[in-house]
Structures are given as C-alpha cells and as structure tokens.
Amino acid sequence: MSLSRRQRLRLVRGGVYTATVAALVLILLAVDWGALGGALFKWEIVKDQFPDILTNALRNTVIFTIFGFIGGLSLGLLLAIMRLSSVKPYRWFAATYIEVLRGIPLLVTLLILGFGIPIATGWQWPNPYVQGSVPLALVASAYIAETVRAGIEAVPRGQMEAARSLGMSYTRAMATIIIPQAFRIIVPPLTNEFVLLIKDTSLISVLGVTAKTLDLARFGRNGVNDTANATPLVVAGLVYLALTVPLTQLAAWMERRSKAGRR
C-alpha cells in the first residue's frame, strides 16, 4: 500500500471512531428506554428504599467493613513482619497462612468458620457481626500482608542500614523508620483492598440475616422479592458507588500529594 504511516494511522483512527459511534447509536436505538426505566428505576420504588437502606443496610455494611479492615490490617501487618522475619518458623507460618486463606474463596471460608466452628466445638459466635467480620478479617489479612510486605521491601535498604548504624534496634528501626515509609507507598493498594472489602461484605448474608443485620446487597435482593422489580438492586448498587467512588478518589488525591512531597 502506498499510504504513508500517518495516513494509515488516521484511517485506523477514523475507523475506530466510526465503529464506536455506530455501536452507540445501535445500542441507543435497540433499547426500549421506557421499559428499561420501569424495570430498573421505578421512582416510587426508589423512594420506598429510603431511609431504611441508609439507616439499616448501609450501617451494617459499614460495620462489617470497618471490623473486617481493622482486624485485617492489624493481623496483616503482623503477618508481613513474620514473613520477613529471620526466624524460619515465623516465615513458614505466615507463608502457609497467606497461601491457604488467599486460595480459598471467601464464601467457602465464611461457611466453614461461620457454621463449622459452632458445630464442631459447641462454641457460639457472640453475635452476627462477629460471626461475619472475623472470617472477613482473616481473609483480608492474607491479602493485606502481601501488600504490606511489598511496601516494606520497597523502602530502600539504606534506610534500615542508616537507622541501625545510628544505634537503633531492629524493632525500633522497623517501627519508626521503615513501616511509616512503607505505608506511604501502600496507600493506593490498601485503598483498593478496602474497596474490595466493602463489596465482599455482600457475601456475609449466606450465614443468615435477621431484619437488623441486613447488608446492602441483601437489602436490595429482598426488595426485589417484595416489589417484583429490579429497582431495589439498582439503588443498592448506587449506594455502594456512593461509598466506593469517594474512597478511590481520596486515594488518588493522597497518591498525588505523596508523589509531590517526595519530589
């Protein structure tokens, strides 16, 4: 072909734009907007979701997430330090723990711990929040441990050497020099982890829910049963977004700020 590179590029680009516009138009024409609105966003049903979806469902989702994250972060930090320890059994334990809990789906872990422990030991979970949050935190800690470990390893080796040569102990250098710098590095992946956790709370309802412990997803699904319409699910999805989008934006802002700070 005698087309120059530039002409070819322009041709390809024109083709891509045309195809995109054509696809959009096709979709716009194919969709019956009235029926779609009636099935997915019926205004009377939207109004019925409030305020319960916020005062009850959102509250429960937030409680599960916060318990899960605090537990997961503390345990994850401990596991990351064990993973980097010079004591072999610590390393083995941490590595095995992480592999096992990362390799089993949260749904299965929830069922095994939530139902299995009471059946096997006779011990009862004190309340549904603990029953749901503990498995969530255990699984989250495995992921967080790997994130924290990567963060610690990303701190230049010289930092530890300098701290030790100033006479700090290993523990003190870790706690006051390395980990604070590591956290700055892992804020974005940690936020990601937090967002994943928010969404994972929707699985906790397999352990059974009472009217008081409904999470957002279960609330939406119950709404579908009550109204025979998908609107409650869409509303639940929007509430999830209202929770997750500001968080990811905050993380992006913090990342920009920390980059500027380091320059």
Next chain:
Amino acid sequence: MRRISRIAAPLLALGLVLAACGDDGSSSTDETTAAAETATADTTAAAEEATGDTTATEDAAVDVASLGLIADGKLTVCTDAPYPPFEFQDETTKEWTGFDMDIVREIAAGIGDGLELAVTVQPFDGIWLAPKAGTCDMVASAMTITDERKANALFTDGYFDADQSLLVRTEDKDTLTSLESLAGKTIAVQTGTTGETYAQENAKDATLKSFDEPAAMFLALEGKQVDAILQDLPVNAERALKDDKTVLTATFPTGEQYGFAVAQDNTALGDALNAGISELKANGKYDEIYAKYFAK
C-alpha cells in the same frame, strides 16, 4: 478539509446506520413471522399426515413453534437445586431428578415429537421472573402459587399440595412444638419463600433469620444458631427422615399449591403444561412418580 472529513465521517456513518436500522427492523420481523407461519403449517401438515386422522391429532398436535422455546427441541427449566426430594442430581447418573424434574420430563416427552429436558440452576430469589428474562422456558422449583408471583408470571394449575412445617433439633422435640413455644427464639426461613411470609405473619414473637438455601439452614440448626426451621413440609420431612438429629414437630396447613411458571404472555406453553399435568394424573404416571418420592 481534513477537519471536516473527520467530523463528517462518523456523521455519515450514523446516517447510514439509522437508515439501515429502519429497514432492518421491519424486514426481520416479517421474516420471523413468515418463518413461524411456515413452521406452523409444516408441523400441522406433518401431524395430520402421520396420523391421517384429524380428531386424533388434537392431543399430539401441540404446535412446538408457538411455544417460544429458547433452545430447539428442548424444554429449558429453571430450578433452585438441590432441593430434595423435588430437584436433585442422581448420584450415579448425574441426571437431574426428583419429583418436579420427573413430572416435567414426562410432560416434555409428550409435547410435539418429544422435547428433551434441559436444566438451568439458579437461586430461588425471584426465580419466577426467569422465563420473562429469557433464561429458560419455565420454572419448576417447588414453587407455591401466590397472587404476588402471579402478577409477574403465568402459573399452571397446582400440581402438588404443600403445607408449611417446623423442624427442630431432636433434644427440643417436646418443647418446641408450636409457633407460640418459639417466642424469643430464632427461626430459620428461606429468603423469598412462602415460609418466610408465613413466619412473618404468624411468629411475631420470634426472631426470623433468612437464608439463601436449605443447606445453610440445616447447618445453622445443627450449630444451634437457630432453634427451628420453618419451610415446606416435604423438604423438612425428607430431612427428618435422613437425619436423626432433627425431628418434625408441627405442620401448618396453608392450602398452598405448587405450580410451574412460564412467561406471562406464553399461554401456549402454559396450556401445554396444564394438558400434560391432567394427562399424567389421568394415566397414573403422576401417582407412580408421587409414590417414588413420598412414601406414605
């Protein structure tokens, strides 16, 4: 010029697409209708030829083309399985079996030249909307006929009487024998079921805990997270029979009936299923299948 052409090209494409769409829409509908008509004519003709007797074809000549099946030659059924003894997988053959599945398989075999049964498993939550959504042709999932569900799906005649019942741990068999005795206790129900509605209306002093599936409820009962399970009698009865740790202590006659559901506008399939149910009841097949799963 260059600038213009960059904007003009998509616009031109848009125009073409619009024009094409207008044409396409009408012509394709025509084709479908025509095809359907030909198919109808063919089937009827074939049926008449085969028997050579117009009166005898009444029964057999269910017009398969008018049933709107999503897969040719197959009756695709949505069900929330396993839910023994109504729907579960046979351990050796891996075939979907159970009371519902056997009945539907029998009916499907009698439609047209015989349809094969295809099974799609999905959660019970809003399952009656599945035929409307095009996931399957019909729902057979031990589903009670209710007015609310009728508003969104076409139900067949009832094919099974199902009352509600209470399942408790064996050690509680003398104390937890009624809904009153469960005041302050926790009752497990399945989300979106008539059992849940019944408990909400009649067990106001108890805490209700809803689960996605019976398996989770049985685990919760064994782990003492709930004190009783309120659900359809046949499922609880089956569990009590297989599991020494649980016992059935009460039944609540509710006059509920199970029905199959199809999309609201699919009266052809609804009629075919009703005809199938009456036929099975008339020729003894129904009783045969009933005896297989519900020993008296």
